[in-house]
Amino acid sequence: MPATIRDVAQQAGVGLGTVSRVINGSASVSDATRQRVLAVIKNLNYVPNPTARRLSLGRTLTIGVIVPFFTRPAEVERLRGIEHTLLDSGYDLILYNVETPEQRDQYFRDIPRRERVDGVLIVSLTPRDGDVKPFKKANVPIVLVDAHHASLARLNQVVTDDVTGGCEATQHLIELGHRRIAFISDRLDEPFNFTSSRDRLTGYQQALQAAGIPFRSDYHLQGDHGRAEAHRLAAQLLALPDRPTAIFAASDTQAMGVLEAARDAGLRVPDDLSVIGYDDIEIAEYLGLTTMSQQLYQSGKRGVELLLAVLENPDAQPATEVMPAKLTVRTTTARAAE
Amino acid sequence: MPATIRDVAQQAGVGLGTVSRVINGSASVSDATRQRVLAVIKNLNYVPNPTARRLSLGRTLTIGVIVPFFTRPAEVERLRGIEHTLLDSGYDLILYNVETPEQRDQYFRDIPRRERVDGVLIVSLTPRDGDVKPFKKANVPIVLVDAHHASLARLNQVVTDDVTGGCEATQHLIELGHRRIAFISDRLDEPFNFTSSRDRLTGYQQALQAAGIPFRSDYHLQGDHGRAEAHRLAAQLLALPDRPTAIFAASDTQAMGVLEAARDAGLRVPDDLSVIGYDDIEIAEYLGLTTMSQQLYQSGKRGVELLLAVLENPDAQPATEVMPAKLTVRTTTARAAE
DNA sequence: CTGTTAGCGCCTTCAT
DNA sequence: ATGAAGGCGCTAACAG
Numbered sequence: 001m002p003a004t005i006r007d008v009a010q011q012a013g014v015g016l017g018t019v020s021r022v023i024n025g026s027a028s029v030s031d032a033t034r035q036r037v038l039a040v041i042k043n044l045n046y047v048p049n050p051t052a053r054r055l056s057l058g059r060t061l062t063i064g065v066i067v068p069f070f071t072r073p074a075e076v077e078r079l080r081g082i083e084h085t086l087l088d089s090g091y092d093l094i095l096y097n098v099e100t101p102e103q104r105d106q107y108f109r110d111i112p113r114r115e116r117v118d119g120v121l122i123v124s125l126t127p128r129d130g131d132v133k134p135f136k137k138a139n140v141p142i143v144l145v146d147a148h149h150a151s152l153a154r155l156n157q158v159v160t161d162d163v164t165g166g167c168e169a170t171q172h173l174i175e176l177g178h179r180r181i182a183f184i185s186d187r188l189d190e191p192f193n194f195t196s197s198r199d200r201l202t203g204y205q206q207a208l209q210a211a212g213i214p215f216r217s218d219y220h221l222q223g224d225h226g227r228a229e230a231h232r233l234a235a236q237l238l239a240l241p242d243r244p245t246a247i248f249a250a251s252d253t254q255a256m257g258v259l260e261a262a263r264d265a266g267l268r269v270p271d272d273l274s275v276i277g278y279d280d281i282e283i284a285e286y287l288g289l290t291t292m293s294q295q296l297y298q299s300g301k302r303g304v305e306l307l308l309a310v311l312e313n314p315d316a317q318p319a320t321e322v323m324p325a326k327l328t329v330r331t332t333t334a335r336a337a338e
Numbered sequence: 339m340p341a342t343i344r345d346v347a348q349q350a351g352v353g354l355g356t357v358s359r360v361i362n363g364s365a366s367v368s369d370a371t372r373q374r375v376l377a378v379i380k381n382l383n384y385v386p387n388p389t390a391r392r393l394s395l396g397r398t399l400t401i402g403v404i405v406p407f408f409t410r411p412a413e414v415e416r417l418r419g420i421e422h423t424l425l426d427s428g429y430d431l432i433l434y435n436v437e438t439p440e441q442r443d444q445y446f447r448d449i450p451r452r453e454r455v456d457g458v459l460i461v462s463l464t465p466r467d468g469d470v471k472p473f474k475k476a477n478v479p480i481v482l483v484d485a486h487h488a489s490l491a492r493l494n495q496v497v498t499d500d501v502t503g504g505c506e507a508t509q510h511l512i513e514l515g516h517r518r519i520a521f522i523s524d525r526l527d528e529p530f531n532f533t534s535s536r537d538r539l540t541g542y543q544q545a546l547q548a549a550g551i552p553f554r555s556d557y558h559l560q561g562d563h564g565r566a567e568a569h570r571l572a573a574q575l576l577a578l579p580d581r582p583t584a585i586f587a588a589s590d591t592q593a594m595g596v597l598e599a600a601r602d603a604g605l606r607v608p609d610d611l612s613v614i615g616y617d618d619i620e621i622a623e624y625l626g627l628t629t630m631s632q633q634l635y636q637s638g639k640r641g642v643e644l645l646l647a648v649l650e651n652p653d654a655q656p657a658t659e660v661m662p663a664k665l666t667v668r669t670t671t672a673r674a675a676e
Numbered sequence: 677c678t679g680t681t682a683g684c685g686c687c688t689t690c691a692t
Numbered sequence: 693a694t695g696a697a698g699g700c701g702c703t704a705a706c707a708g
Binding site (some may be wrong): 009014015016017018021028029030033052054055056057058 | 693694695696697699700701702
């Protein structure tokens with residue numbers, strides 16, 4: 001059996017209140033007794049029981065992270081930022097991995113009423129108004145990472161400007177002389193309401209328009225996220241009579257599918273086809289993939305910092321922090337062939 | 339404020355004990371009162387406070403996972419198996435990510451004395467005898483996943499037979515007619531005491547010996563884990579006067595570095611050089627990499643199952659479960675050129 | 677079958 | 693400055 005606060009009190013010849021006080025560095029304890037208590041604590045190898053502390057404090061000292069597909073490289077990197085930042089905060093982290101819309105809904109429904117976490121980080125998932133309310137009501141603060149929530153209920157959020165990012169990616173291709181530029185994305189109506197594909201599409205369209213290039217709907221293909229599906233879609237694009245000379249993929253994973261399709265079609269990249277991705281996941285460098293770098297680690301880190309700040313000071317103003325994306329040119333984009 | 343068990347008892351006109359009994363499905367409660375209590379529970383949207391339960395039960399209802407570099411693809415996949423399996427077990431999961439030996443030691447030291455978890459899954463890390471003792475003493479069961487512990491303190495473990503795997507990978511190359519087969523691995527003396535590289539080396543040597551091919555120490559290079567380092571090592575091998583015609587990399591990540599080096603050297607894979615990896619991470623398929631498939635997801639799943647079993651029945655016999663590796667031939671290996 | 681009571685280990689007034 | 697006491701919400705043992 002591990003030592004309890006009572007054991008310490010007894011051995012030190014003080015009341016348990018005093019021990020509690022030295023543990024929490026609080027209030028005033030005479031230096032003499034403090035030393036004595038500290039000595040006994042060390043001697044007994046005493047560590048306060050977290051469960052008891054939590055119950056007494058009425059706080060769980062844990063934060064939850066709701067994240068879809070935590071195995072995807074981009075999410076993993078965000079998680080790493082979260083984990084690192086939380087490390088010496090005294091908070092535990094509990095991970096809620098979402099792989100289906102039902103699961104998301106269940107977490108949104110259950111977590112607030114469970115008294116399991118003091119606050120929640122929602123990653124890459126856009127809650128609807130109805131989702132937010134239970135958290136508000138249970139007084140569980142939320143911070144959004146890589147997601148934005150437009151409603152009245154203002155939320156702390158770390159957003160990435162996907163519109164601008166999509167625009168810059170497209171501009172890069174335009175500046176290289178491309179005019180026939182296609183865009184491959186997730187389904188715009190996928191059940192998770194991911195906004196990144198939509199926003200990047202908007203940026204893509206803005207860039208085209210600014211360059212006076214009309215948007216062609218047959219140049220925008222959507223499908224389930226993933227390499228294989230993107231491969232299929234790209235093959236479709238490349239079979240077009242006037243096939244695009246450049247393809248912008250909404251993620252690096254999908255860009256990989258595009259590269260495969262190009263290979264299948266006997267097209268050289270970047271000579272015959274330019275390809276640009278999005279995210280700058282680790283493998284992108286290996287592939288020499290031109291892409292939009294996101295500050296994934298940093299976004300997780302900032303999210304935690306915001307959440308910890310809210311936990312400290314519950315009625316601070318909600319903040320929205322924008323993480324910029326940066327063009328990283330490698331070897332899959334080049335001037336359009338005459 | 340959320341409803342407490344007392345509120346339920348009052349509204350249902352019963353004692354606390356009765357409510358507790360229906361919650362835990364335990365003992366005997368008359369069907370009438372059970373229905374009544376259930377109704378009030380639903381009506382009040384009551385959920386038992388987990389912290390209070392934990393304190394009362396003297397169990398944390400959470401399990402910890404100690405894992406090095408949880409961002410590496412193979413570990414992520416193991417984690418996925420763990421997370422899935424734990425989902426409806428009623429246990430929470432808390433993740434301890436290890437990135438330095440000091441951190442590992444700290445976790446090994448602190449976790450047992452913290453009363454934070456009921457059991458621990460140690461992934462890909464081989465604890466020393468001194469590490470195991472504190473867990474034993476604190477009565478916190480351990481299950482090893484992808485690691486083995488040879489000492490007297492017999493542990494539950496899910497091991498992968500890396501010796502056999504390394505042997506089969508090498509045999510594959512030998513059967514393709516290769517004689518000059520090199521092996522690139524992690525440093526054998528890296529601080530985490532990972533055993534996989536060592537075991538795969540043993541398998542490699544066994545296969546060579548069985549085929550009557552002498553082991554050449556200049557054909558075994560070791561370096562930090564990672565693509566870049568493997569790239570460097572492979573370049574070194576390929577610069578040898580009698581360069582190998584096949585390279586076995588101790589992981590897919592490292593195999594990627596080998597592929598890069600081959601490209602740099604103007605060698606075609608598999609015509610001029612065969613390459614085989616290990617793990618079968620997701621990207622391997624994309625690369626067409628021949629590799630040894632590990633049942634990563636499954637290993638995590640089995641680990642959790644073992645741990646839950648121990649938690650149920652603390653004095654069950656420790657079990658060792660072996661996960662086989664399977665050769666997956668793709669397009670980076672071929673018959674040795676004449 | 678069910679109400680009551682005594683903890684689980686800690687924090688926090690409230691006196692002193 | 694410090695000891696004593698009450699309470700956090702729940703479970704389990706004990707009477708009925």
